[in-house]
Amino acid sequence: MxxxxxxxxxxxxxxxxxxxxxxxxxxxxxxxxxxxxxxxxxxxxxxxxxxxxxxxxxxxxxxxxxxxxxxxxxxxxxxxxxxxxxxxxxxxxxxxxxxxxxxxxxxxxxxxxxxxxxxxxxxxxxxxxxxxxxxPNGSYKHVLLAIDMSDCSSDAIEVFNGLGIGRSAAISLVHVFDAAAATMMTRTAVAREEISDYVNDEKRNASVALLKFLENQPIDPGNIHIVAEHGSVAATIATLAAQISADLIVVGTRGRNGAKKLFLGSVAEKIIGEGECDTLAVPPSERSN
CATH class of the missing domain: 3.40.50.620 (HUPs)
Incomplete structure (x- = not known):
């Protein structure tokens, strides 16, 4: 069609x-x-x-x-x-x-x-x-899928696949996780090695969760590069996109209107503002609201 x-x-x-x-x-x-x-x-x-x-x-x-x-x-x-x-x-x-x-x-x-x-x-x-x-210079060559393992991320993957705009592209699936205790550990003078061990543990947990999430997605995990990183979401995604020379970032948005959308959609909006490449922003389906 x-x-x-x-x-x-x-x-x-x-x-x-x-x-x-x-x-x-x-x-x-x-x-x-x-x-x-x-x-x-x-x-x-x-x-x-x-x-x-x-x-x-x-x-x-x-x-x-x-x-x-x-x-x-x-x-x-x-x-x-x-x-x-x-x-x-x-x-x-x-x-x-x-x-x-x-x-x-x-x-x-x-x-x-x-x-x-x-x-x-x-x-x-x-x-x-x-x-x-x-x-614009031909088809997309490297796509960064930014996900948070929510229904909105599932929507983004499904729409991206359905549009068919990255059929021949390399794909990096990126999840930016929050190592919540890292900041507190820094403030309480915990040793750097201990903080690093904690962040690495959280990174391993996030990577395992990513693989579990992908089991139910219409995408072959064997054909993508999986990345889990700790940091500010929009800034980290923009930095990673530059490092891997991504020419397209795909991100799901949340909510639909009003103050809820202003808050929950701010990450997607910041990615569009900070990124140097094209960005595909996918709104949530009815199931995600």
């Missing part, structure tokens, strides 16, 4: 990166493509109407070019509203299997209070969101 990819564009070089990745995925999966541009409706109606007309012409030109040059089934849509909620709603209405965004611009004051477009979209979208940060 042909998949459907929705790609957000604002005609910038950032969104061009997302479009190029979306075109490559559409050709390789295969999938149809929908280009979406959001116009801020918080301005005079006359200006909004003019922007809708101009934007529609630009999108039609892009769609015509993609159809002719790439042979992809492609259409476009202009939406009035805020980019975060509007993109999530559009993805649901269109039945999109994947929503592709470009890297975020330099942080503004609005982002500080309300979050970036990717973060706001994550809070409303039921479709997985691919943030295209890296320069």
């Amino acid at each position: 042909t998949k459907r990819i929705l790609v957000a564009t604002d005609f910038s070089t950032r969104s061009d990166r997302a479009l190029r990745r979306a075109i490559y995925l559409a050709k390789s999966l295969p999938a149809s493509l929908s280009l979406v541009h959001v116009i801020d409706e918080d301005q005079p109606k006359r200006l909004v109407d003019a922007q809708v007309e101009t934007t529609g012409q630009l999108l039609q030109e892009q769609v015509d070019g993609i159809r002719e040059m790439d042979g992809i089934d492609c259409d476009w849509q202009v939406i009035r509203g805020g980019p975060g909620a509007s993109l999530g709603i559009a993805a649901k209405d269109l039945g999109a299997d994947l929503l592709v965004l470009g890297p975020h611009r330099q942080q503004t004051l609005k982002d500080v209070f309300f979050g970036t477009t990717a973060e706001r979209t994550m809070r409303t979208s039921t479709a997985p969101i691919l943030t295209a940060k890296g320069v």
Whole structure:
């Protein structure tokens, strides 16, 4: 069955990166493509109407070019509203299997209070969101699956497999664990060797738990590299991704809206912010809520 990819564009070089990745995925999966541009409706109606007309012409030109040059089934849509909620709603209405965004611009004051477009979209979208940060260069070669052994992690693995965007890639499965007593041991002047032994014990326990978790996942443990590390989750994942030259990080999100989502989804949002490569953020299924 042909998949459907929705790609957000604002005609910038950032969104061009997302479009190029979306075109490559559409050709390789295969999938149809929908280009979406959001116009801020918080301005005079006359200006909004003019922007809708101009934007529609630009999108039609892009769609015509993609159809002719790439042979992809492609259409476009202009939406009035805020980019975060509007993109999530559009993805649901269109039945999109994947929503592709470009890297975020330099942080503004609005982002500080309300979050970036990717973060706001994550809070409303039921479709997985691919943030295209890296320069598109063929298929993904090394994928880092960031998991916490929850149902949300199972959802992320299942969706990643179902999308088929990393079929030929090497896979590293990473779990960042919390050696809770390590900080207290440091504060109470426990010997370094004892602290190191404790952390190593926790690492072995985490590795065993990972293998147990994988027994019920649609992935072959023999074909992946398993890593358990202690530290700050987002920073550790970003560091490991750089060390192994990962070009895609896959992470599950938690909750769906409100304060619960703001707190529980912060790890995924930080990974998108701190990582240098593409990130696939997978929202939870109904069973995980």
